Amino acid sequence: MQELEDRIRHDGIVKAGNVLKVDAFLNHQCDVELFDHMGAEWARLFEGVEINKILTIEASGIGMACIAAQHFGGVPVVFAKKAQSINLDGEQYATTIYSFTKQKEYPVIVGKRFLSEGDKVLIIDDFLANGCALEGLIKICEAAGAEVAGIGIAVEKGFQGGGDKLRERGFRVESLARIADMDCETGEITFA
Amino acid sequence: MQELEDRIRHDGIVKAGNVLKVDAFLNHQCDVELFDHMGAEWARLFEGVEINKILTIEASGIGMACIAAQHFGGVPVVFAKKAQSINLDGEQYATTIYSFTKQKEYPVIVGKRFLSEGDKVLIIDDFLANGCALEGLIKICEAAGAEVAGIGIAVEKGFQGGGDKLRERGFRVESLARIADMDCETGEITFA
Structure with missing residues (x-):
């Protein structure tokens, strides 16, 4: 998605340790017009796929997931x-x-009342790197008997491999910006 | 706001210790159509008030704040x-x-890049009880030299006094549902 790539180039900050800061528009300050365009793009990509629920994880995924939901009826x-x-x-x-950033495991929960057998779930999150957060959300869907109909990601760090592992397992992962490489010395970001 | 009061009556659960669970539509599962109507109502209530930024706190405030922002340009x-x-x-x-629920203090932060002198801020949050979270957000606005132009709350537990204390200090607080009383034995909720 060109608009998101442009925004990452313009306002994203590459830091040491494969860290990309996008807190100016995605996950501390939120650009709701950009979120709206991202929601429209996910709706276009997943057109024809039956989806009756969006699942995300606090905190950074919530804003984009809520605005995206408006594009999924x-x-x-x-x-x-x-x-x-x-x-x-x-x-x-x-x-x-497991959080690589914080180097520790943390528990996540979903109330059983809110995820059921037969649900067709679109998982949305801001980042996909190693894929640990998504693995957790997929496990929760499996425990509920819900189907993961798709995975919508804002920024995939392709060089960390999490997205390809999920695609190999048969999940449909649609990332709006896929980073092939980034350099914390020059600040340069190369998209896939 | 009648729609929110009706929804609280229908899907809210009163628990011991003045706890009202609204996780079916506000703060675990999110009804984005309801959020859209809440955003429109805050925009109506704050019509004519200059607002250039919305401030909330993770995690429950984010979804409603992002959708509300669409009604504030x-x-x-x-x-x-x-x-x-x-x-x-x-x-x-x-x-x-200070969290009464968790009975402990926790630190909250806002990046200085995202709040500045001259900003006209609408603070949005899901609950107002004792007002501790709002006091923290107000302090952060004061530290930034930003003006609190208004406070928009989904559910105010009026009997816990936080809202009236803020109004006495001159803040304009607009709560879409104000609970005068609730009874965990009968489940009855009385709105102000």
Whole structure:
């Protein structure tokens, strides 16, 4: 998606350790017009795919998922919550996600009332790098008996391999910007 | 706002300890059509008030703030982040917020690049009870030299007094549903 690539080139900041900061428009300050265009683009890419729910994870995915939902007939958005601990009261699907940024595992939960057998789920998130967060969301869908109808990503760091692993497993992953390479010395970003 | 009150009556669950669960439509599963109507109502209530930015706090405020922003000319949404610790590198406004639910203080931060002197800020959040979260967001606006042009709340628990304290200090607080009383034995909710 040209508009997103242009914005990343213009306002994204490449940092050491394969970090791309997009907090000026995606995940601290949110450009809701850009989110609207991203939602329209995901709707175009997933046209004809049955989707009755969008699943994302707090916090950065929520804004883009809610605005994208308007382009999918206003389907409900469910966001997985990062929990302090897993409460095994039987009311929640739970899994753990490993964060490379924070170098630790954290539990995430989704209320069982909000994800059911037969749901056709579009998973949306801001970043796809190693794919750990998505693996967690996919596990939660599997536990619920829900089908992952597609995965919509804003920025895929293609060189970290998570997206290709998911595609090899048969998931349809649509990333609006795919970064092939980036250089923290020069700040240069190459898109796939 | 009748639609929100009806929805709270229908799908809200009153729990012991003055807890109202609205996770079926507001803060775990999100009804984006309802969010759109809430955004339109805040825009009506704050008509004529100059607003160039919306400030909220992760995670529950983000979805409704992003959709509301579409009714305020697509102004940027900034969400305060809950931090592990306050990093005093000078790049962030920081404060601590006391959570009655979790009975502890947590630090919240906003990047200095995203809030400036002269900004006219609408603060949006899902709940107003004691007002601790809002006090933190107001402090961050003050630190930035930004003006709090208004405060838009989905659900105010009027009996907990936070809203009236803010109104006494001169803030314009517009809550779309104001709960006067609720009873966890009968599940009854009385609106103001």
